[in-house]
Amino acid sequence: DTEVTQTPKHLVMGMTNKKSLKCEQHMGHRAMYWYKQKAKKPPELMFVYSYEKLSINESVPSRFSPECPNSSLLNLHLHALQPEDSALYLCASSPLDRETIGYTFGSGTRLTVV
Amino acid sequence: GIQVEQSPPDLILQEGANSTLRCNFSDSVNNLQWFHQNPWGQLINLFYIPSGTKQNGRLSATTVATERYSLLYISSSQTTDSGVYFCAVNGDDKIIFGKGTRLHILP
Numbered sequence: 750d751t752e753v754t755q756t757p758k759h760l761v762m763g764m765t766n767k768k769s770l771k772c773e774q775h776m777g778h779r780a781m782y783w784y785k786q787k788a789k790k791p792p793e794l795m796f797v798y799s800y801e802k803l804s805i806n807e808s809v810p811s812r813f814s815p816e817c818p819n820s821s822l823l824n825l826h827l828h829a830l831q832p833e834d835s836a837l838y839l840c841a842s843s844p845l846d847r848e849t850i851g852y853t854f855g856s857g858t859r860l861t862v863v
Numbered sequence: 864g865i866q867v868e869q870s871p872p873d874l875i876l877q878e879g880a881n882s883t884l885r886c887n888f889s890d891s892v893n894n895l896q897w898f899h900q901n902p903w904g905q906l907i908n909l910f911y912i913p914s915g916t917k918q919n920g921r922l923s924a925t926t927v928a929t930e931r932y933s934l935l936y937i938s939s940s941q942t943t944d945s946g947v948y949f950c951a952v953n954g955d956d957k958i959i960f961g962k963g964t965r966l967h968i969l970p
């Protein structure tokens with residue numbers, strides 16, 4: 750299995766809703782990442798997990814809450830989002846020894862906040 | 864931090880044409896990847912190429928690490944090659960993306 754699977758593919762939520770994005774990989778990668786991508790921009794890093802522990806938080810607002818329950822699964826919990834949070838959310842994974850195959854990305858969740 | 868610059872920003876070609884995309888980076892890196900993002904948002908890993916040359920079908924890439932640049936070659940372009948091509952390098956435990964080259968292949 751050489752894939753990163755993200756669900757759902759599309760999500761529309763109101764500003765008072767609580768929702769979660771899910772990311773799963775079975776490649777034995779011990780680093781997982783959340784990226785946010787706005788239209789016509791490159792992906793921007795949000796969070797990094799190494800060995801299921803949060804290692805990097807790029808000053809992301811607390812309305813985004815990541816969780817890594819195990820080495821294969823990464824969640825992003827969403828609460829009280831704003832319309833400007835509408836974007837493509839990408840998950841990625843990599844071996845911690847990144848000097849081999851690099852990063853593998855999922856197909857993303859396209860989020861619309863109304 | 865490391866700066867990544869890609870050129871050209873936009874490229875429009877007729878089907879069957881060849882193209883060269885460039886990525887310059889400001890500091891030495893030990894990890895460089897080329898990605899293709901299709902119109903549906905999927906980021907597809909094309910090459911992991913911190914140095915040297917690799918080929919995969921109609922695509923090939925060369926990285927000259929000592930001169931801090933990488934090139935992506937696309938030969939005999941097809942409409943399915945359309946999308947955005949990103950170069951990304953590893954720095955400080957995270958990958959840093961260039962702004963991308965937006966490629967349009969006309970039928």
